[in-house]
Amino acid sequence: MTPTRKAQTTRTVQMSGTADTARAAPAARVVRLAHAAKAALASLATALLPGLAQAATVVPFAGPSVGPVAVEFILFACVLAGVALFHQHTLRIAVAGVLVIALYKLLFSPFKSGAGLAGLLGHLGHEWVVLANLLLLLLGFALLADLFEKSEVPALLPRYLPDDWKGGFVLLALIFVISSFLDNIAAAMIGGAVAHTVFKGRVHIGYLAGIVAAAYAGGAGSVVGDTTTTMMWIAGVHPLEVLEAFIASGVALLVFGIPASLQQHKFQPIQKDADARAHVDGVRVATVVFILVAAIAVNIGINTRFATYADAFPFLGAAVWAAILLSAALRAPTWSVLPAALKGSIFLLSLVLSASMMPVEQLPAASWQTAFALGFTSAVFDNIPLTALALKQGGYDWGFVAYAVGFGGSMIWFGSSAGVALSTMYPQARSVGLWLRHGWHVAVAYVVGFAVLLAVIGFQPGSVLNGTAAASAATGTATGPVVQPSK
Numbered sequence: 001m002t003p004t005r006k007a008q009t010t011r012t013v014q015m016s017g018t019a020d021t022a023r024a025a026p027a028a029r030v031v032r033l034a035h036a037a038k039a040a041l042a043s044l045a046t047a048l049l050p051g052l053a054q055a056a057t058v059v060p061f062a063g064p065s066v067g068p069v070a071v072e073f074i075l076f077a078c079v080l081a082g083v084a085l086f087h088q089h090t091l092r093i094a095v096a097g098v099l100v101i102a103l104y105k106l107l108f109s110p111f112k113s114g115a116g117l118a119g120l121l122g123h124l125g126h127e128w129v130v131l132a133n134l135l136l137l138l139l140g141f142a143l144l145a146d147l148f149e150k151s152e153v154p155a156l157l158p159r160y161l162p163d164d165w166k167g168g169f170v171l172l173a174l175i176f177v178i179s180s181f182l183d184n185i186a187a188a189m190i191g192g193a194v195a196h197t198v199f200k201g202r203v204h205i206g207y208l209a210g211i212v213a214a215a216y217a218g219g220a221g222s223v224v225g226d227t228t229t230t231m232m233w234i235a236g237v238h239p240l241e242v243l244e245a246f247i248a249s250g251v252a253l254l255v256f257g258i259p260a261s262l263q264q265h266k267f268q269p270i271q272k273d274a275d276a277r278a279h280v281d282g283v284r285v286a287t288v289v290f291i292l293v294a295a296i297a298v299n300i301g302i303n304t305r306f307a308t309y310a311d312a313f314p315f316l317g318a319a320v321w322a323a324i325l326l327s328a329a330l331r332a333p334t335w336s337v338l339p340a341a342l343k344g345s346i347f348l349l350s351l352v353l354s355a356s357m358m359p360v361e362q363l364p365a366a367s368w369q370t371a372f373a374l375g376f377t378s379a380v381f382d383n384i385p386l387t388a389l390a391l392k393q394g395g396y397d398w399g400f401v402a403y404a405v406g407f408g409g410s411m412i413w414f415g416s417s418a419g420v421a422l423s424t425m426y427p428q429a430r431s432v433g434l435w436l437r438h439g440w441h442v443a444v445a446y447v448v449g450f451a452v453l454l455a456v457i458g459f460q461p462g463s464v465l466n467g468t469a470a471a472s473a474a475t476g477t478a479t480g481p482v483v484q485p486s487k
Contacts, residue, residue, distance in 0.1 A: 079094065
């Protein structure tokens, strides 16, 4: 998108509405069941807890603070510091952290949906789809990666990849391309499976950081490549406005990809010849393709035709597991990989739930400086609420936001779901110190990519979305409620 076109097209874009009744009927039936169950639970909770009715509306934060800093942020900072310093005990620290934060808010500080147990129930009712989707995807894609590796396709790739460090770079580029249309968790897991084979199980931590960075860089400019860009699309941001993020992420790929590939080549060169004993298991390949196609089809279908229902049920995760179970009769997955994947999933869900309880009600004024800071923030803070706040506030250049909240999370291993998933395959990645020391090129790449995007395009606010503060300022009306985006 050129600067001239963006300057001339500041406009109000209607947010995605409900599809026509006939077309929405199949999904609507599923969603009605979810809503009915949720309503039944809400009615029961209201009967037991009279305060729940008042908790249904978002209340301003009124909890204790130390100076200008809410106590919740101090507790969350302690959790992140513990994860960074004691990488052998990350799961225990994360679980203990979310329990302490939840208990603190129960006793002393309100949730966004209200105070006490009623507020906690309301908060969990709002977040359950995000948590369920993450759990299903992390477990499902762990099985998918194992299926792909055992298909022996990775064993044949050395036949087509360059023999020197450029082979590692080509692999990162392939992950980049795959993640533009596939969930970045799946892209990173597939990349990790290939790396495990072509590098004979010896993968450098700097290259692992490169795999995660490639998975997020590729999805930054695509409205189906990342959860945050899909949220923007549903909210009314035109896909072309997000597309410009590829300028930054393409530059970033060069900046982190080359040093990461050189690190890997020095540590363990790529296998020069394909394994002569390798025989591709066509059924396993077909199973992997079936699962991926199901995920892509449901992701696009729900977010284009049934966007209103997208946050009512974990459709994407359910689709992945439905495909896994349907194909299990042909090639049974290695179920034994699930316990390790479950531990990583609980760790990530604990951090995501902790972040969701932080009293973040607004961002600084929309500017390129704020967008730039969002990248570093997303390395330690869940990027979904950050994106939701930016959409509610308005006034951003959405390509900058897409690049920042998407790629920024890969700077630390636990800053992204793909990083946590990959650490299940490579436990040595769970050291923040080693990740930052050897994956330094990811942070450098983020800064360079952002600078190039700023120089080439310039920060120019894009679509003004209905219900945002920017739209209200333009029309002189009060800010309405923001549409709940898909998560």
